[in-house]
Amino acid sequence: MAELTSTAQNYEKVCAILDKYGCDSNKLIPILQKIQEEYNYLPEDVMTFVATKLCIPPSKVFGVATFFAHFALEAKGKHIIKICNGTACHVKKSIPIREAVRKKLNLAEDKNTTDDMLFTIETVFCVGACGLAPVMIIDDEVHGKMTPEKAIEIIDKIIEEEKK
Ligand code: FES
Numbered sequence: 590m591a592e593l594t595s596t597a598q599n600y601e602k603v604c605a606i607l608d609k610y611g612c613d614s615n616k617l618i619p620i621l622q623k624i625q626e627e628y629n630y631l632p633e634d635v636m637t638f639v640a641t642k643l644c645i646p647p648s649k650v651f652g653v654a655t656f657f658a659h660f661a662l663e664a665k666g667k668h669i670i671k672i673c674n675g676t677a678c679h680v681k682k683s684i685p686i687r688e689a690v691r692k693k694l695n696l697a698e699d700k701n702t703t704d705d706m707l708f709t710i711e712t713v714f715c716v717g718a719c720g721l722a723p724v725m726i727i728d729d730e731v732h733g734k735m736t737p738e739k740a741i742e743i744i745d746k747i748i749e750e751e752k753k
Contacts, residue, residue: 600635600638602627603624603627603635603638603639603642604642606620606623606624606627607620607639607642607643609623610623612642612643613643614643614644614645614649617639617643617645617649617650617653618653618657620639620643621636621639621650621653621654621660622659624639625659625660625661629661629664629665630660630661630662630663630664630665631654631660631661631662632664633662636650636651636654637650663702664702664706665702665709666702666703666706666707666708666709667706667707667708668707668708668709668727668728668747669708669709669711669726669727669728670690670708670709670710670711670725670726670727670744671710671711671712671713671716671725671726671727672686672687672690672710672711672712672713672723672724672725672726673712673713673714673715673716673718673722673723673724673725673726674687674712674713674714675713675714675715675716675719675722676715676719677715677719677722677723678715678719678722678723678724679723680722681722681723682723683722683723683724683735685737686723686725686735686736686737686740687710687712688737689737689738689740689741690710690725690737690740690741690744691710693740693741693744694708694710694744696710707748707751708744708747713726716731718731718733720733721733721734722734723735725740725743727743727744727747
């Protein structure tokens with residue numbers, strides 16, 4: 590994955606992706622998917638660059654990026670914490686888990702990513718593991734039967750690992 594700080598300057602990878610799709614504006618969605626895989630989100634300057642290279646208005650690229658929930662327009666942290674708040678998880682008290690994690694990460698009401706860009710917290714709705722409710726997913730690893738305490742333990746471990 591590219592360094593989060595170098596997105597504005599680094600268009601080489603974007604060019605490679607565009608070349609792979611023959612700079613075809615009909616392939617805009619897969620192009621944006623590949624770019625998001627590279628950067629973890631769709632930086633604004635990169636979307637403008639894509640529009641220029643594909644000879645289409647930037648509004649079209651931004652329109653597609655904002656239409657699909659799959660696309661992220663803001664930078665995300667290195668570790669993505671998804672807390673399920675689907676019905677089964679909600680009933681089994683997912684909200685206190687989310688609150689405990691937010692508190693642990695010192696996240697203000699309007700923020701989902703820590704200032705050090707280490708964590709982003711997201712709420713998801715049923716990930717198909719209701720039997721394990723309440724569920725928390727970190728970096729695609731599913732942790733079931735969560736409690737606020739267990740969630741904090743997992744995050745502490747990641748923080749420790751990051752210090753090494
Ligand atoms: S409601 Fe959380 S996994 Fe189904």
